[in-house]
Amino acid sequence: MPRAPPYVWTLIELYERGAARRPLELSTEELGLMLGLSQQGASKHLAELEKEDLIVRRRNARGASVLITKEGSDTVISIYSRLRAAVEGKAGVFEFHGTLFTGLGEGGYYVSLAGYRKQFVKLLGFEPFPGTLNLTIGAGEIELKKQLGLLRGLGLTGFVHGGRSYGPAKCFRATVESRYEAGALIIERTHHGEGVLELVAPVNLRKALSLKDGDHVRVLVQTGDATNGSGGH
Amino acid sequence: MPRAPPYVWTLIELYERGAARRPLELSTEELGLMLGLSQQGASKHLAELEKEDLIVRRRNARGASVLITKEGSDTVISIYSRLRAAVEGKAGVFEFHGTLFTGLGEGGYYVSLAGYRKQFVKLLGFEPFPGTLNLTIGAGEIELKKQLGLLRGLGLTGFVHGGRSYGPAKCFRATVESRYEAGALIIERTHHGEGVLELVAPVNLRKALSLKDGDHVRVLVQTGDATNGSGGH
DNA sequence: ATTACTAGAAGGCGAGTAT
DNA sequence: TATACTCGCCTTCTAGTAA
Incomplete structure (x- = not known):
């Protein structure tokens, strides 16, 4: 498992909240709370994720919605697959x-x-x-x-x-x-x-x-x- | 998934290499190479992991061996479990x-x-x-x-x-x-x-x-x- | 109410080097 | 040969604040 930038945890959190299934309405403040991050930090993470094409955002009146792209889902699933191979295959x-x-x-x-x-x-x-x-x-x-x-x-x-x-x-x-x-x-x-x-x-x-x-x-x-x-x- | 410190990726890498099954002989240089990290960085990661009781190390003549503790295995498995729930349960x-x-x-x-x-x-x-x-x-x-x-x-x-x-x-x-x-x-x-x-x-x-x-x-x-x-x- | 800029602090990182 | 210390750089963080 190559070292991943910190915002990958944010991607995983979004994935857990179903942001790969439908646009997720979420303020940067809430996201920060979820991650133990400041509102500004969460904002930066989202900006990074968007820059890497792992998510797309749509701004609306009160906040924004986040949707994980195919590339983003693949990233999460790839991490999962490697962990599965390691945990299911080797342990025990x-x-x-x-x-x-x-x-x-x-x-x-x-x-x-x-x-x-x-x-x-x-x-x-x-x-x-x-x-x-x-x-x-x-x-x-x-x-x-x-x-x-x-x-x-x-x-x-x-x-x-x-x-x-x-x-x-x-x-x-x-x-x-x-x-x-x-x-x-x-x-x-x-x-x-x-x-x-x-x-x-x-x-x-x-x-x-x-x-x-x-x-x-x-x-x-x-x-x-x-x-x-x-x-x- | 709460944000995890960067050395958790190192723990996962060690887990993938079977360090939960038996002491893994591994130089900090090799570990650094595996992670895209310098020898010094790998050394620091190991020190952090040991401080958190996620691994135990034993020094020997040429290098050292690393073994993941129960707590360390639980950490990896817990990440895996959450990902599994998210990927298998929600996606699709x-x-x-x-x-x-x-x-x-x-x-x-x-x-x-x-x-x-x-x-x-x-x-x-x-x-x-x-x-x-x-x-x-x-x-x-x-x-x-x-x-x-x-x-x-x-x-x-x-x-x-x-x-x-x-x-x-x-x-x-x-x-x-x-x-x-x-x-x-x-x-x-x-x-x-x-x-x-x-x-x-x-x-x-x-x-x-x-x-x-x-x-x-x-x-x-x-x-x-x-x-x-x-x-x- | 939001998001996100800037500045400064904190921590991760690699190079050099001690052991 | 190893590991791991110090130091300086750079990334990431929070706080303040703008928009």
Whole structure:
């Protein structure tokens, strides 16, 4: 998206108000108010837009009307198209690059517990291999993992078993090395630090990919619809 | 769409490059090139974005990596959502306000010619009443009508009949007074000026709406998918 | 009531340069 | 090599005011 002059926001505002559908009666004062701009500033924006043939104006007794030209509509639609491609196409996937290491085997223990295992089957659609793949992710990706934690994901509920309580966790569908289906675990209180990504899969990934400690592994995590939580700020 | 500071375009550019999915390795020089900005300018934009918590940066040996935060993604998605609502929701409809007048009856003659009549049936799905409704549109709406002429619409092909040739024309689905289905005609060489909107309908609109000359009529013209011809400029 | 000119302030920008 | 500071230019903003 090349940098656009400030008055493009004004064009978008006019577009939102339907000025591409019919001449919009609007004083420069009102427009300024809408944009957080002075009346004079709004006037200048309109003058610029008209000079660029993005709008046409018609003066009348009390004010003027604004109509967006075909070129103006195309400008707005072109911005929209690029945003659509970016938001709909790319978002919803987080990419991690991790280094394999061997954990303490606790992951495998948890996964094999019926209380969690049955939930994995239900949520991910596969019987998990009784062991997790532990990856150390780059420091820059920790922020990304934190963002995962903010998303809904697939919820694993906690339970009590044998007098011990097991906490709730979160899970996301993931793909390992573009080939293997997996689940990325987000566990609130884990023995691992925040720089670790833990994966469950229907197969022994370490064996299936012939991995050894220190190998690099690429993981794509699906976060669901990108437009969820589109409230903005 | 409230006015946004210029660095929001930079945020969008970063988003397009996938910086919301994984840390993006990018020098300020490259970013400047992408945005038509100097290296220093790009650096400033990044500093601003970081100050607003829209991105996080991590410095490394050769350059730095940029990752868009949840707040940053929300900002982009919020802009996208508003644009989507405006473009998908509103566009594709032009609104005209016209004043009824009585033509010379030529419209009715043309409409009843088999060469045109059969095309109306095929394109609009109704047998046209042998007469057109002529509206004088406001001067400000002439530009809008010109824009109609630039769109594809439903094409009526010309023909020769009885030694006379009848030219091609264009037609758009329309709704009169929110109640009656109609077709809005765009005729290249017409006896009417450009300030006239001519409508065909399956019924006698003048009678159905109890209209007399001078009455005001509101017409919504469907122009088809708004994202057609989204090339921009 | 409008729109829009002018002048001066504020902020964005690039060049040079420090780190 | 990078990033980012200062400085001067230029664009954009608001205020005052004309039309």
